[in-house]
Amino acid sequence: MLSLKFKKYHYFYGMQWIKTTLILLWKVWFLLMNVISLPFIVPTCVVLILLNQYKAFYQTERLWALFVFYTSGFYFKKEGFSQKLDPTKQYMVISNHTSVLDIMIMFILHPRNPIVFVGKSEVKYYPLLGYVFKKAHILVDRKDRNSRMQVYDEVKKKVHQGLSICIFPEGGVPDESIQLNKFKDGAFGMAIEHQLPIVIYTFGDVKKRFPFSLLRGNPGSIRVKKHPIIETKGLIKKDVNRIKEEIYTVISKQLKEFDN
Known part of the structure; x- marks a missing residue:
């Protein structure tokens, strides 16, 4: 009896060790794909930033995202993409946020509508990529009121x-x-102020596929639900809270459907 229990114990922890090792090897592979791309991506991005060629710079960022995403074993399961974005229009793009993969996903989903991210100021301290992000995107220190106000400009x-x-x-x-x-109110207030249609996504599986935990994650499918675009034409400041709550409900409901 003790021998059987020992065998089960040994088998269980042996399988756990194999699983953990495979996850670590895969995450090293993910990191390696980023490192391989840097000698091409970073110099190209820096030159394009200096030349003030953001749209070409964006396509370079997108190329990086495509390369790392697919070589790391991820792929999409999309729903609701029949409504196309107009490449001549500007949008406010939002989604739930669970992983560093979310930025890659946003690049990949928008081939014809270059996007600028509004992100936390801490990003500027990242080696190389911090410089690129600081020059091309918008960074905000949420503890600093002046920084928050500058974002609007x-x-x-x-x-x-x-x-x-x-x-x-x-x-x-x-x-x-x-x-x-x-x-938070910011995205919705700016969308209304600039009369930008709001593009809404719900990302499923991302937290499971690539969490911040070093010993968890795996390649596989990532579900993306694109919801109907919400127009902001004619809306005013007092509509911010209503739109915010409406979109929160849409994404929350979809996440629950993904879980089921």
Whole structure:
């Protein structure tokens, strides 16, 4: 009897060791794909930034995302993509936020509508990529009121340059126990101020596929649901909370459907 229990114990922990080793090897592979792409991507991006060629720069970023995403074993299962984006229009693009993969996914989903991210100021301290992100995207220190106010001016400039804006309205990646954090007003206020249609996505499986935990994750499918675009034409400041709650409900409901 003791021998049987020992064998089961040995088998279980042996399988756990194999699983953990495979996950670590795969994450090393993911990192390697990023490292391989850097000698081409970073210099090209820096030159294009200096030449003020954002749309070409964006396509370079997108090429990086495509390369790393697919060589790491991810692929999409899409739903609701019959409604196309107009390449001559600017949009406010939002989704739930659960992983570093979300940025790659946004690049891949928008081949004809270059987007600018509004992200946390801490990103500027990342080696190489921090410099690129700082020069091309919009960084905000959410603890600094002046920084938050500056974002509105930066967004206005980018929209006038023909670029769309991407904001994750949760304000960051929430704790793993939280399915969807409360939304902040910023994305919706700016969408209404600049009369930008709001493009809404729900990303499923991303937290499972590539969490921040080193010993968890795996390649595989990532479900993306694109919801009907919400027009903001004619809306005013007092509509911000209503639109915010409406979109929160849409994404929250879809996440529950993904879980089922």
